[in-house]
Amino acid sequence: MAIRTRKQKPVADTPLHTTHTMSTDLAHPDEIAALIGGRHANPFAFLGPHLDEAASTWIIRCFLPGAESVAVVFEDQAVEMVQLHKEGLFAARIELVPGRPHYHFKARWDGRDIALEDPFRFPVILNGKEILRFRQGQLWRAWETLGARSLTLEGVHGFAFAVWAPAAQRVSVVGPFNNWDGRRHIMRKLHDAGIWEIFIPGLSVDDIYKYEIIGADGSLQPLKSDPFGQAAEVRPANASRLVEPVKANNQDQNWLENRHSRHGLDAPISVYEVHAGSFRRKPEEGNRPLTYGELGDWLIPYVREMGFTHVQFMPLTEYPFDGSWGYQPVGMYAVTSRYGSPDEFRDLVARLHAADIGVLCDFVPAHFPIDGHGLNRFDGTALYEHADPRLGFHPDWKTNIYDFTKPEVVNFLVSSALYWLDRFKIDGLRVDAVSSMLYLDYSRAEGEWIPNIYGGNINLEAVQFMRRLNEMCYGEADGIMMVAEESTAWAGVCKPTYDGGLGFGFKWNLGWMHDTLQYMSRDPIHRAWHHGEITFGLAYAWSENFMLALSHDEVVHGKGSIFSRMPGDDWQRYANLRAYYALMWAHPGKKLIFMGAEFAQVAEWNYEGSLDWHLLDQPGHRGVQSLVRDLNHLYRSLPALHQRDCDPSGFDWVQADAADVSVFAFLRWNHDRSEKLLALINMTPVPRTEYRVGVPHAGRWKVILNTDSAAYHGSNYDGPDQVEAEAVAFNGQPHSIVLTLPPLAGLYLIPA
Known part of the structure; x- marks a missing residue:
């Protein structure tokens, strides 16, 4: 008999009806017991429509706990189903010609009729x-x-x-x-x-x-x-x-077509690292964090005014514990709902692009938390993680480590990275904890790790994963950048994969960060004996494509803030920090600082509170903020400060050995060496009058930045704005200038 569907009219004189059968004819008791007990492994073989060829009928079954009655409805004809079990199992045998039936159910609950579709009548979806x-x-x-x-x-x-x-x-x-x-x-x-x-x-x-x-x-x-x-x-x-797919970001097209030039080795890249939940808060509303939209209202004009080229968000993949700051994610495809919806985050990215600001996001493929609702023993086995804790459990973070030997796990992670690049049009990923992935013995004592097949400590599968990650991201998302947080001397982090490297675009220079912060924390009277903590970084500055990073990691866990590490009284602390930033922005390498460092945040970062914006009521903090703004604008406008960040021919020492006075002098050059900048940094509170330093040619040199200026709340120590080079060879240069170096200050000079 034919069934009435939207495309097929009923055959005349052949009304739809059920056959008169016993319930045991409609389902085997063992299958009923398995379904009711929640142990049926293949319900599509039991529920929904099933053709009984011998009887030329369809048997349709449904399980609707609590239903008083159920009818199966074909267009406007309803057939009451037989209740096979009091838990809510119903069935009907219906005579028909071959052809998969289209129908829905009308179920009665608590005296109300509800129409619903049968999920077990639909075919396989995946191919x-x-x-x-x-x-x-x-x-x-x-x-x-x-x-x-x-x-x-x-x-x-x-x-x-x-x-x-x-x-x-x-x-x-x-x-x-x-x-x-x-x-x-x-x-x-x-x-x-x-x-x-x-x-x-x-x-x-x-x-x-x-x-x-x-x-x-x-x-x-x-x-x-x-x-x-x-x-x-x-x-x-x-x-x-459940969400609809993230809508396309069509307004970003102009940005995307031109971002290649923004991410090249010769581009000015100055990154402002942001924790979305603590940039600003709403104290009048229970100290809640800003939404993605509200964050954009504050962040975009501020970053634009400050001259940063990019924002980097700490992880926004969904995570359960606020105190992990996002570095223990459970939702690698889910934008955290703390601050709004996926579409609202997409709109924030679009607004940043419209303001000429790039967007990077932290990406965490190294490990995941053991929370029960996450990936931990997902199907009752170690599915996403290694089964052996010597490979699959991280002793420092008490988290699981992904099993990179499984193609499906690699696929899960690489596809996640591509999702963020494709759906939200972000401009790159900073890959967290690369070192922990590279080494099998990372944070493990002897006997707590398993060597690779060659007996070594390199995680060969993790290396292959990172190569594949970078190949796919650079191949599928044109013009992006991939940045590695890698803290060891691993060779080739930024070397192309075809040449045996990991394939990253940039690497955080954590050695530079450690050495220079250690130097800056010393009393100036002792710095002469630690001069190499500044100069050593130039011995390897071009071994990778480095980014100088003063990140969130440097303002947590009892380390204090960057400002609080500076020695001396308040005047000296401000001056030390200004001199340090002058060194950093003139030093080869792209730049990154964590939010708050640009205005000398005093307290250690607190992820549950706002930055201390009230500090800008004080001239010292405003001065540091003004300096960072001017440094960013100089860095972007002067090719000599950025074009050869990753090229040794863009840097020349002038004075690397003036340890007795703790002075550093060096030149930065543009591509064709037609433009230059001389950086002079005095790391003592003693002004250096009549100080001679070599320069490459005759003529006048003008000071374009002085961190001791009153504009930055400095002492404004007397010194000329321009000096004439003398034909006196010095420091290996054919000419030299004589000038005053202010105390704890940096000077930038260019030919007048």
Whole structure:
């Protein structure tokens, strides 16, 4: 008999009807028991429509706990179903001609009739090519296949869910829409790939969900958030949340077409590192952090005025614990909901681009937390992490380490990086904790780690992962930059992968940071004996493409702020900091400082509070802020300060050995050496009058920056704005100038 559908009219004189059968004819008792007990591993073989060829009928079954009655509806004809179990299992046998039926249910709950679609009547969604590419680690746009996707299937709107859990005995989607009952929406397993999927009609944006998983040993796992979920509840809640795909950022097109030039080795790159939750707060509203939109209102004009070229956000991938600052993420595809929605973050990026500001984000592929709702033993086994704790557990952070030997795990991480670059059009990723990935014995004592196949301490699979990460990111997202936080002497971090390197664009120069901060923290009377802490960095300054980073790591865990490390009374601390910044901005390498350092934040950073903006009421803090602003604008406008940051021919020592007076003098050059800048840094509180220093040619030299200027709340120590070079060879240069070096100050000079 034919079924009435929207495309097929009923055959005359052949009304739809059920056959008269006993309940045992509609379902085997063992299958009923398995379903009711939540142990049915293949519900698509039981629920939904099933053709009984011998009887030329369809058997349709549904499980709707609490329903008083259920009818299966074909257009305007309804057939009452037989209740097979008091828990809510119903079935009907319907005579029909071959052809997969289209129908919905009308169920009665508490005296009310509710129409709903049957998720078990829809066909397989994923295709074999997608599954194979994921298994091979080549499904680079995995967010379009896995996770939860808005979908219209056979004219019905809903969400398609797909998750990787190969060892699971059963996986279900649960949420308020099914009273968190794991028996309602059991997923189908797609052969041995271990991917489970289901299409659930009727769900809406902002509905929350998790996965309920019975592990390999038959035990019920903690409810899991979606590894590929694109949004989540606001902590401390942790369910995944349904969203529509992030809308395209068409207004960024001009920026994207030109960002190659903004990220080259010869480009001025000065980065302002930001923790979104503590840049500013709303004390009048319970000290809440700003939303993405509010953050843009404050951050964009400030960064633009200060002259920074980029903002770098600390991790915005979803994370459970505020105190991790985002470095223990559970949602690698989800923008943290603390500050708003994915679309609101996308709009913030677009606004930054419109203001001529690039956007970098922290990316954390090294490890993940052991929170029960996350990736930890996701399917009851060590799926995303190594099973052996000597490889899979990080002793410092008490976190799990990804298993880079699995193509699916590599695919998960690389696709996540591409998701942020593609969907939000951010301009690059700063990859966290690279050193911890490179070395098998990182933070481990003898006997606590497993050597590689050659007996060494290099994590060969992690090396391959990072190479693949950089190849894919640079290949798929034109003009971006990849930055490594790597703290060892590993050779070739920024070397191309085809030449045996890791393939990063830049590397944080943590050696420079450590040495120079140690030098600056010393009383000036002792600096003469530690001169090399400044000069040593120039011995390796071009071994990588370095970024000089004074990051959040330098203002936490009892270290104090950058300003608080400066020695002496308040006058000397301000002066020391200004001299240090003059050294940093003239030194080869791109620049990065953490928010607050630009105005001499006094207190150590507190992620639960706002920066101390009230300090700008004091002239010393305003002076430091004004200096950083002027340094940024000089750095961007003078090619000699940035074009050869990563080229040794762009730097010449003039005085590297004046340890007795703690003075440093060097030249910076542009591409063709037609432009130059002389930097002079006096690291003692003693003014150096009649101080001679060599220069490369005759003529007048003018001071374009003096950190001791009254404009920066300096002492304004007397000295000329211009000096004439004398034909007196000095410091290996054919000419020299004589001038006064103010105390604890930096001077920049260029030919007049």
